[in-house]
Amino acid sequence: MSGSALSNQTGAAIGSLAFDTITPAGVVAVRQWIAGLVLPVATRPRLREFTSAQRRLVLALALVLPVINLALYSAIDRIGLGLAVTLEFLGPLAVALIGARRRIDLACAVLAAAGVAVLMRPQPSTDYLGMGLALLAAACWACYILLNHALSRSLPGGQGTACACGISGVLFLPIGVGVLVTHPPTVAALGFAVTAGVLSSAVPFLCDALALGRVPAPLFAIFMSLNPVLAATAGLLLLGQHLDVWQWASIAAIVTANTTTVLTPPRTAH
Structure with a gap:
């Protein structure tokens, strides 16, 4: 889980270097195609043996993946x-808070909301469209965790995710080709993507x-707490993006809220 977070944010920072040349949509297209080629080869899913329920989960995940990445x-x-x-990290936090009824969970939700309020406070440079896109990605990430959790429990070795990535790559093909035709990639931009x-x-x-396939979805959300910190660090070191x-x-508040709500054990009845 830690390796996933580190790899993800490093890749996002590197991919952003190609935005000026092939736009974010072009980078997402290449991402989807790479995943759609590599993961099925690595896992060799047996699609014909999938049940109808498993196929529906795969299709749902395939629709979520391009939206989360593009947003x-x-x-x-x-x-x-x-x-x-x-x-975007509000998605895993929502997963951790689903069904929560404790006071500590309410306090964590308030803490996270305060962090978001500070991030989205009106300023001359506030970009609400950008923030709205990040919140859309958050909703999709919550769906990604729940769908991937269900698939990983019924299909071992990442077969469901691999199939979803393959389908997603095909669905994104016309969009990606259109973007790359209108924004011809350089060798450097293609390498970044x-x-x-x-x-x-x-x-x-x-x-x-x-x-x-090995841990509960809420526990997975704890380790996803690494993502905002790693993203901010990668943005600073690789892209020169400074935060005040x-x-x-605000980042610390949201990460603390998520970690606390999942690590705090529920009270047991006596």
């Missing part, structure tokens, strides 16, 4: 890597599928 990369292009991933595809799609998707004190504090 996130478009948000990164507008508001930066650290802020985009922090807002391919690297992002390997580091942010192929490696994390396979790691996530294997991890979610309030933005770092």
Whole structure:
């Protein structure tokens, strides 16, 4: 899970270097194609043996994947890597809070909401469209965790995720081709996009599928707490994107809220 987070954010930072040449949609297209080629070869799913329920889950995940990536990369292009991933992280937090009834969970939800309010406070440079795209990615990430968890429990070795990536790559083919025709890629931009595809799609998707077959979805959300911190760090070191004190504090608040709500054991009846 830790390797997935580190690979994902490093790949996102590298992929953003190609935005000016092939746009975020072009980078997402290459990501989807890389994942769609690599993961089926690595896992060799036996699609004919899937049940109808498993196929429906695969199709649902295939529809979620391009939306989450396109929304996130478009948000990164507008508001930066650290802020985009922090807002996207509300998806795993929502998964952790589903069904919560404890006071500590309510307190964590309030803390996370305060962090989001600070991030989205009106300023001359506030980009609400970018923030809205990041929140759309958050909703899709919550769906991704729940769908991948269900698939990983019934299909070992990441077979379901691999099939979903293959279908997603095919669905994104006309969009990607159209973008790359209108925005011809340079060798450098194509290299950045391919690297992002390997580091942010192929490696994390396979790691996530294997991890979610072994751990509960809420526990998975704890380790996803690494993503906003790693994203902000990658944005600083690789892209020169600086955050102010309030933005770092907001990231810390959202990460703390998620970690606390999952690590705090529920009270047992006596």
